[in-house]
Amino acid sequence: MNHRLQWDIFCKVIDNYGDIGVCWRLAADLATRGHRVRLWVDDAGALQWMAPGGCDNVQVVAWTQPFDLQAADLASQPCDVLIEAFGCDADPEFIAACADQQSANGLKPVWINLEYLSAEAYVERCHALPSRVQRGPAAGWNKWFFYPGFTAATGGLLREPGLADRQARFDRQAWLAAQGIAFRGERLVSLFCYEPGALPGLLKQMDQHGLDGEPVHLLVAAGRASHAVQATFNDKTGLLRNTSGHKQLSISYLPQLTQNEFDHLLWACDLNFVRGEDSLVRALWAGKPLVWQIYPQDDAAHLAKLDAFLDLLEAPPSLRRFHQAWNRVGAGDEAALDGRRDLQDWQACVRSARERLMHQNDLCTKLLSFVAKNR
Ligand code: TRH
Numbered sequence: 001m002n003h004r005l006q007w008d009i010f011c012k013v014i015d016n017y018g019d020i021g022v023c024w025r026l027a028a029d030l031a032t033r034g035h036r037v038r039l040w041v042d043d044a045g046a047l048q049w050m051a052p053g054g055c056d057n058v059q060v061v062a063w064t065q066p067f068d069l070q071a072a073d074l075a076s077q078p079c080d081v082l083i084e085a086f087g088c089d090a091d092p093e094f095i096a097a098c099a100d101q102q103s104a105n106g107l108k109p110v111w112i113n114l115e116y117l118s119a120e121a122y123v124e125r126c127h128a129l130p131s132r133v134q135r136g137p138a139a140g141w142n143k144w145f146f147y148p149g150f151t152a153a154t155g156g157l158l159r160e161p162g163l164a165d166r167q168a169r170f171d172r173q174a175w176l177a178a179q180g181i182a183f184r185g186e187r188l189v190s191l192f193c194y195e196p197g198a199l200p201g202l203l204k205q206m207d208q209h210g211l212d213g214e215p216v217h218l219l220v221a222a223g224r225a226s227h228a229v230q231a232t233f234n235d236k237t238g239l240l241r242n243t244s245g246h247k248q249l250s251i252s253y254l255p256q257l258t259q260n261e262f263d264h265l266l267w268a269c270d271l272n273f274v275r276g277e278d279s280l281v282r283a284l285w286a287g288k289p290l291v292w293q294i295y296p297q298d299d300a301a302h303l304a305k306l307d308a309f310l311d312l313l314e315a316p317p318s319l320r321r322f323h324q325a326w327n328r329v330g331a332g333d334e335a336a337l338d339g340r341r342d343l344q345d346w347q348a349c350v351r352s353a354r355e356r357l358m359h360q361n362d363l364c365t366k367l368l369s370f371v372a373k374n375r
Contacts, residue, residue, distance in 0.1 A: 001278050004038045005080040005371070008072075008109070010063065012088040013043040018276040018295070022158070023085050024113075025259065025278065029160045029364045031057035038072050038079075040090075049256040067091035074101070081371050082109045086116060088320055092136065099137035110142060110371045117148040117157075117277045119308040125151040128370065138317055144374065146367065150312050155370075157281050157308055159362035167285070172268050181219065181252055187211040188269040192221040193293045195228045198325050201334040203232060203249065210248035211271065212343050218249060219265060222256045229253075271343065273326075280309075287354045289346035291339075292320075303327070313353050318342040 007030055011023040020041060027037040028051070040063040041047075047060065054060070061071045078101045084090055102108040111133075115126075127149065130142040147317070148155045176183045189211065206216045220226045228249065257265060262279070266272050266286035274283040275293040283290040292309065294302045306327060311319050318339065326337035339346070 003154065004034055004036065006038070006077050007081045007083065007088070008038045008040065008094070009083045010061075010088055010090045010094075011039065011041045011085045013046070014086075015060075016276060016295075017046050017050070019086055020044070020277055021050065021259065021276075021278040024051055025158050025258070026083075026085075026364065027058045028055040029056050029158060031294050032160065033364060033368070035079065038077075040072075040094075050259050052258060059350070065093075067093045069093050069097055078105070079109045080107075080375075082111045083114050084112070085114045087113065096137045098339070108138075110374050111138075111141060111143045112146045112367075112370075113143055115145060115147045117281070118305050119150050119312040120305060121308070123147045123149040124151060127154045142374075146365055146370065146371070156363040156366045157284075157286065157357060158278075158359055158364065159281075159358075160350050161201055162362070163285060164358070166263075168265060170264065170267050175268055179254075181217075183217070186215040186217040186250065187271065188217050188219060189271045189273070190219045190221070190269040191225050191229070191273045193225045193228065193273055193275050194296070195224065195231075196293055196326055197328060197330040198332055198334075198337055200232045201331055202337045203229070205334065205337050205340075207247055207249040209338065209340050211340050215248040215250070219269065220251060220253050221265075222254055226253045271346075273341075275328045279299065284350065284354055284357065287326045287351050289343055290350055291322060294327055295330075296327075313349055315349055316342070318347045319346050319349065330351060 007027075009023055009027055011019055013019050020043075023039060023041065025045060027039045030037050032055070035057065037058045038061050039058060040061045041065045044060050044062070059072070062068070064071070074097050079098055082090060082098065083374055098109050126145055127147040129145050131145065133141045133143055146155045148157060150157065173183070187210065189206070196202075206218065210216050220229050254265070263282055263286070266288065269288060272283045272286060272288055272290045273293065274280050274290060276295050280290075280292050283292075292306070294306045296302050306323060310323060313319075315323070319342065320340050321336045325332050366373050
């Protein structure tokens with residue numbers, strides 16, 4: 001059993017919501033397990049809607065340039081664990097303060113670089129490797145690489161205690177009513193994406209054929225997803241221009257949801273389109289058929305990452321085809337977006353992946369034992 005530790009998590013918001021989304025989830029998870037967290041973030045704006053209530057024992061600290069060491073009380077709460085999220089570097093002043101602390105009491109923090117999530121094979125090879133710090137006041141210390149992942153030999157996935165109970169108690173009808181979403185028995189589909197070239201094709205498919213023999217009610221996430229859908233309707237090609245003439249497709253545009261409500265959205269739907277890193281994991285826990293738009297990288301490295309995830313999922317051919325179409329640049333093959341006969345297979349594969357993953361230790365549990373071993 002770990003005693004109460006002081007964690008300092010450094011988060012740089014590059015773009016989108018994944019960096020702060022993951023860091024917040026990690027911070028809140030640690031705090032509910034009894035630890036104290038300082039979350040240093042250069043742009044905390046998204047937390048206003050993602051986590052408006054905050055969380056006991058998580059202090060959000062402005063990570064400013066120049067660095068303001070006085071923003072946190074390091075003297076009375078020295079750092080036990082330093083986490084640099086997604087390759088960002090904590091400020092040298094902070095490291096120097098940690099080194100001073102070591103000179104004073106002999107204790108240095110466990111220094112961890114929290115990496116991006118991937119199902120690729122390198123993750124098992126690289127997880128938990130140390131790198132010796134060569135220069136500066138912390139020369140000679142180890143920095144550890146902690147890789148989230150989908151197998152027992154990796155850092156695992158974020159999954160807070162009580163998630164399955166919360167899910168079991170979820171009342172779909174009540175939630176839809178509380179959101180003001182008129183539900184007439186359609187298939188509910190959530191859409192959280194960037195700007196997939198295949199989006200017009202998907203909307204057309206859904207409008208013509210519905211899903212699983214039923215009309216579709218599409219619940220579109222705020223931000224880029226809703227702009228992308230609206231841009232499709234405004235498109236000069238005339239595709240789907242006349243929304244009132246829709247046959248099988250109705251659409252609701254959602255406000256920005258808290259992370260908890262975002263979970264509820266995924267639990268309420270029959271099919272979830274997600275993107276990035278954190279929503280993918282939440283969609284897995286939701287256990288509903290899912291389609292992932294992976295964050296695109298310039299060198300196309302994301303395609304190998306996507307394949308590795310589909311392998312891990314043991315995705316049936318139809319789900320692979322759908323993913324390839326959804327992640328392609330440009331409109332591509334519209335027929336590949338026809339998933340209406342395959343939903344049962346997709347459901348079965350996500351369910352069994354969820355089952356397997358639920359039996360593994362979650363990321364916080366693994367992080368805590370890693371820290372206990374390396375202090
Ligand atoms: O926003 P993203 O596309 O973030 C991405 C990825 O993390 C990617 O790996 C990273 O490299 C890139 O940013 C810089 O997708 P992601 O990771 O799913 O994060 C979205 C977060 O937003 C997630 O925590 C859920 C949350 N969210 C809400 O809380 N409410 C909402 O209404 C929505 C739409 C999202």
